[in-house]
Amino acid sequence: MRRRMLPLLLVALTCTTLVPATIHSQAAPKQATPIQAGHPAAAAALAPELVSVKANLEQYQDPIIALRDGYLSTVGCIDFPKGAKDGPITYPPGAMGVHFLNMANVGPTLDPAKPQVLIYEPVNGKLKLAAAEWFMPEQVAGGKAPAIFGQTLYGPMDGHQPIMPKELRHYDLHVWLWKTNPKGVFTSTNAAVKCPPSDPYTFREGTDGHMHH
Secondary structure, three states, X not given: OHHHHHHHHHHHHHHHHHOOOOOOOOOOOOOOOOEEOOOHHHHOOOXXXXXXXXXXXXXXXXXXXXXXXXXXXXXXXXXXXXXXXXXXXXXXXXXEEEEEEOHHHOOOOOOOOOOOEEEEEEEOOEEEEEEEEEEEEHHHOOOOOOEEOOEEOEEEEXXXXXXXXXXXXXXXXXXXXXXXXXXXXXXXXXXXXXXXXXXXXXXXXXXXXXXXX
């Protein structure tokens, strides 16, 4: 079933990028020149802007509300037990969790109020909101890495199989608003997040230290 869904996801993403975006960026306070996500400066406690973003997204503590608002589960819990390296991008050991993608929020503009992805951690049979992710396909980025919250998004990178097609090259930024990340708010993986090791939908990536797309 998962293999049959991947081409549909790719078609949906392609169609989305051909339609003029309807997303409007909220005015944000002036920031210093964006830094690459994962920089040590990103390890500070939540900035006031992020506190406000977190408050605006609190309703999504309930994943059913996320589903009603167009966030669809990619099913798999993504885990990097040994970390990994994907070109210039380094993933420290840790997990990401279960991604819920909202295609209506995908476009050439990033809005603090409309993350493209919500990330949940499976805990005792329930999904607990852990992070939000801002995501942009390379083909709509206009040849320039996008930025938000004073951070330049990671990428471009290939799509992360099996939850998305390899052909979906993109930029992304994980922001750990609810689950404290010992490596920093903007680090992609979080050692405090756990994927159920025996669950058939836990995908262990980078077991040899490298990503395999």
